[in-house]
Amino acid sequence: MSQPVRPAPPSAPAPKPGGIAERARAAAAPSYLDGLNPEQRRAVETTEGPVLVLAGAGTGKTRVLTTRIAHILATGRARPSQILAVTFTNKAAREMRERIGRLIGGSVEGMPWLGTFHSIGVKILRRHAELVGLRRDFTILDTDDQIRLLKQLLSAANIDEKRWPARQLAILIDGWKNKGLTPEKIPEGDAFVFANGEGRRLYHDYQARLKILNAVDFGDLLLEPLRLFQENADVLDDFQSRFRYMLVDEYQDTNVVQYLWLRLIARADGNLCCVGDDDQSIYGWRGAEVDNILRFDKDFPGAVVIRLERNYRSTGHILAAASGLIAHNEGRLGKTLHTEDEAGEPVSVACVWDSAEEARAIGEEIEQAQRRGHKLDEIAILMRASFQMREFEERFVTLGLPYRVIGGPRFYERAEIRDAMAYLRVINSPSDDLAFERIVNTPRRGLGDASVQLIHAIARDRSIPMTQAASLLVDSEELKPKPRASLSSLLEDFARWREELSTMKHADLAALMLDESGYTAMWQADRSPDAPGRLENLKELVRSMEAFESLAGFLEHVSLVMDADAGADGDRVSLMTLHSAKGLEFDTVFLPGWEDGLFPHQRALDDQGRAGLEEERRLAYVGITRAKKKAHIYMATNRRIHGLWQSTVPSRFLDELPVDHVEVEETGSVAGSRGGYGYSRFDTAEPFANTYETPGWKRAQARGKTDFTRRGAAPMIEGTVIARSGGETSFGIGERVFHQKFGYGRVVAADGNKLTVDFEHAGQKRVVDSFLERH
DNA sequence: GATCCATTTGTTTTT
DNA sequence: CAAATGGATC
Numbered sequence: 064m065s066q067p068v069r070p071a072p073p074s075a076p077a078p079k080p081g082g083i084a085e086r087a088r089a090a091a092a093p094s095y096l097d098g099l100n101p102e103q104r105r106a107v108e109t110t111e112g113p114v115l116v117l118a119g120a121g122t123g124k125t126r127v128l129t130t131r132i133a134h135i136l137a138t139g140r141a142r143p144s145q146i147l148a149v150t151f152t153n154k155a156a157r158e159m160r161e162r163i164g165r166l167i168g169g170s171v172e173g174m175p176w177l178g179t180f181h182s183i184g185v186k187i188l189r190r191h192a193e194l195v196g197l198r199r200d201f202t203i204l205d206t207d208d209q210i211r212l213l214k215q216l217l218s219a220a221n222i223d224e225k226r227w228p229a230r231q232l233a234i235l236i237d238g239w240k241n242k243g244l245t246p247e248k249i250p251e252g253d254a255f256v257f258a259n260g261e262g263r264r265l266y267h268d269y270q271a272r273l274k275i276l277n278a279v280d281f282g283d284l285l286l287e288p289l290r291l292f293q294e295n296a297d298v299l300d301d302f303q304s305r306f307r308y309m310l311v312d313e314y315q316d317t318n319v320v321q322y323l324w325l326r327l328i329a330r331a332d333g334n335l336c337c338v339g340d341d342d343q344s345i346y347g348w349r350g351a352e353v354d355n356i357l358r359f360d361k362d363f364p365g366a367v368v369i370r371l372e373r374n375y376r377s378t379g380h381i382l383a384a385a386s387g388l389i390a391h392n393e394g395r396l397g398k399t400l401h402t403e404d405e406a407g408e409p410v411s412v413a414c415v416w417d418s419a420e421e422a423r424a425i426g427e428e429i430e431q432a433q434r435r436g437h438k439l440d441e442i443a444i445l446m447r448a449s450f451q452m453r454e455f456e457e458r459f460v461t462l463g464l465p466y467r468v469i470g471g472p473r474f475y476e477r478a479e480i481r482d483a484m485a486y487l488r489v490i491n492s493p494s495d496d497l498a499f500e501r502i503v504n505t506p507r508r509g510l511g512d513a514s515v516q517l518i519h520a521i522a523r524d525r526s527i528p529m530t531q532a533a534s535l536l537v538d539s540e541e542l543k544p545k546p547r548a549s550l551s552s553l554l555e556d557f558a559r560w561r562e563e564l565s566t567m568k569h570a571d572l573a574a575l576m577l578d579e580s581g582y583t584a585m586w587q588a589d590r591s592p593d594a595p596g597r598l599e600n601l602k603e604l605v606r607s608m609e610a611f612e613s614l615a616g617f618l619e620h621v622s623l624v625m626d627a628d629a630g631a632d633g634d635r636v637s638l639m640t641l642h643s644a645k646g647l648e649f650d651t652v653f654l655p656g657w658e659d660g661l662f663p664h665q666r667a668l669d670d671q672g673r674a675g676l677e678e679e680r681r682l683a684y685v686g687i688t689r690a691k692k693k694a695h696i697y698m699a700t701n702r703r704i705h706g707l708w709q710s711t712v713p714s715r716f717l718d719e720l721p722v723d724h725v726e727v728e729e730t731g732s733v734a735g736s737r738g739g740y741g742y743s744r745f746d747t748a749e750p751f752a753n754t755y756e757t758p759g760w761k762r763a764q765a766r767g768k769t770d771f772t773r774r775g776a777a778p779m780i781e782g783t784v785i786a787r788s789g790g791e792t793s794f795g796i797g798e799r800v801f802h803q804k805f806g807y808g809r810v811v812a813a814d815g816n817k818l819t820v821d822f823e824h825a826g827q828k829r830v831v832d833s834f835l836e837r838h
Numbered sequence: 839g840a841t842c843c844a845t846t847t848g849t850t851t852t853t
Numbered sequence: 854c855a856a857a858t859g860g861a862t863c
Binding site: 151152153179180181182281284285345346348349447448449450470473507509510511512513546623640641642643661664666667678682704705 | 839840848849850851852853
């Protein structure tokens with residue numbers, strides 16, 4: 064026990080955050096240490112030498128990290144720029160920055176070296192680009208560009224793309240990079256798995272191409288800094304002495320390159336503090352090595368190991384259920400989490416007929432909770448795979464239940480955003496061939512394959528960028544008049560926009576460019592239902608550019624950060640995958656889809672065997688431990704796989720949950736659905752007067768077919784929507800509206816805040832007015 | 839060179 | 854069952 068500076072029992076309640084008492088004390092002594100338990104405090108105060116903090120779920124890991132940084136700064140051990148702090152996601156970095164600011168009063172200038180491995184990698188590379196064969200303004204390729212590049216290489220090498228897909232090669236190369244292997248270093252056997260031994264040469268050629276394009280891929284952001292350190296002692300030396308203190312969050316998820324990188328910078332005796340939980344290692348498929356955490360004290364001799372085992376998050380039952388489950392894993396460091404919280408409610412397990420009913424049942428439970436005053440913000444649905452999300456979205460839209468998707472189909476991945484970005488990239492760096500290629504003929508300008516091939520040939524011949532090759536081509540007679548004129552005017556456009564970049568704000572230029580290029584017009588002319596949404600996204604993109612200093616700064620941000628937090632504020636249920644749930648917590652958590660094959664996922668089992676199963680189990684552990692007060696597990700007896708209905712086998716994890724902490728819930732819905740009527744105890748509240756007005760019926764009509772497996776009954780259940788007293792709507796009949804999912808339409812009927820809208824492309828739907836915008 | 843239709847293909851997790 | 858690719862046709 065540490066010496067009692069202020070004699071308070073360890074169990075003393077933490078002061079109310081932000082309370083008067085706390086703020087008063089903050090003005091006097093370093094109050095940031097208050098409320099830490101002895102282990103946490105030790106983890107904060109052991110600043111010198113290597114430290115490994117084994118922090119179980121909910122043991123205050125983030126708090127320790129932020130406090131530790133605050134402590135280092137407050138005691139004058141280092142300046143902010145001398146601290147390297149690595150987080151796993153950009154979101155975590157943002158959060159940590161805020162929390163440190165709050166701890167030490169926000170007067171410290173932002174820490175320049177706080178971020179993900181990738182973003183720190185970019186920073187280092189920009190500084191020393193020449194040393195690894197790049198220019199300072201290199202571009203970062205996304206997966207899409209990467210694959211297109213590899214496709215070109217494969218066809219140049221005359222390799223059948225059908226037999227050896229570029230995707231596979233991309234995964235392979237990524238794997239090598241994650242292991243810190245340059246082309247020369249990959250083992251013979253590895254090189255042989257692709258195209259009969261062409262793997263090494265292709266990897267080598269790919270790297271050479273990247274250098275010519277002045278580009279890096281994601282893997283390079285880790286591998287190239289490592290190479291830089293290994294080959295340039297002076298640079299390494301510089302970074303070694305710069306970073307007085309180093310902190311790494313989620314250490315269990317680091318891969319080999321990241322490890323090697325850390326080893327180099329921290330040496331064996333540096334002030335390196337790694338925080339992690341071997342039971343939460345869920346990124347093995349991405350090259351993460353749990354081994355890194357398991358052998359920390361061998362890599363860093365004399366390392367202090369601190370265990371945080373007191374859980375502050377979950378109730379007794381939840382913690383016990385999770386602990387019992389994870390105990391089935393072998394090869395773990397082993398921690399015994401305990402809580403002083405009450406036992407609470409057992410984890411519930413419910414069995415439903417199929418995924419539609421799963422969504423229905425969960426939706427209903429949420430509405431019930433909401434009526435009891437439960438905040439939607441404190442509810443999350445965590446699933447194994449993102450395709451499970453759709454069913455819930457559909458259900459929630461009909462229910463009018465506000466939800467938010469976290470980490471879903473990412474903003475930057477959408478085609479229209481990529482296209483727009485490609486325009487910006489060409490303007491920003493004329494030698495960005497991949498961007499050029501992407502948009503030469505988007506929108507259609509009559510510059511098809513033939514023309515592009517010609518440009519390509521010239522570019523390769525003279526080793527010049529495609530834009531230059533294109534301008535040569537325009538001056539020649541090789542193209543037919545039509546494409547020639549078209550290409551010429553495109554190049555003129557590029558030149559003009561580039562010029563305007565110096566006079567206009569980049570956001571304005573982007574809007575101008577999208578209009579003048581005909582790109583906006585292309586989507587306006589598009590009659591598909593998602594075209595309006597895409598135009599919205601483009602607007603959003605332009606809007607988000609305003610926050611950046613320069614075009615180059617914006618481009619870098621997008622390639623690294625990727626999540627555009629499109630202000631989804633308000634009280635909403637969160638939907639996300641188990642992977643993106645790591646580090647979060649909610650009062651109530653729903654865990655659907657606990658069936659063998661889905662969870663644990665078949666592929667994890669096939670590819671990784673027992674290791675795969677253990678990782679899946681850790682994923683389950685992560686899921687359960689997100690819950691503070693209540694965890695609901697669901698399994699469906701039938702699920703559609705590959706489009707076919709299949710009956711399922713309950714997840715083996717269900718049997719591994721300790722019986723004392725689990726209750727099997729009688730949903731009654733499997734039995735109840737057979738009767739159809741009387742399914743819900745709540746539908747008497749305000750049933751729809753007319754069965755033909757129900758969303759289920761409407762949807763069945765819109766689709767022109769019933770996709771319900773159980774005839775008759777299901778549509779009735781679909782109709783048991785609880786009409787909530789949402790009040791009157793401000794939308795009028797006949798008004799033109801816009802909906803994120805369904806596009807444009809006109810209001811045909813109103814019932815409280817629930818409107819029936821005739822969508823131009825999606826047909827009639829009942830939606831809640833909060834999902835609509837006026838147009 | 840573009841468009842339409844058929845066939846094929848694959849559906850885990852992400853910086 | 855969907856999306857994405859490839860081939861045939863205009």
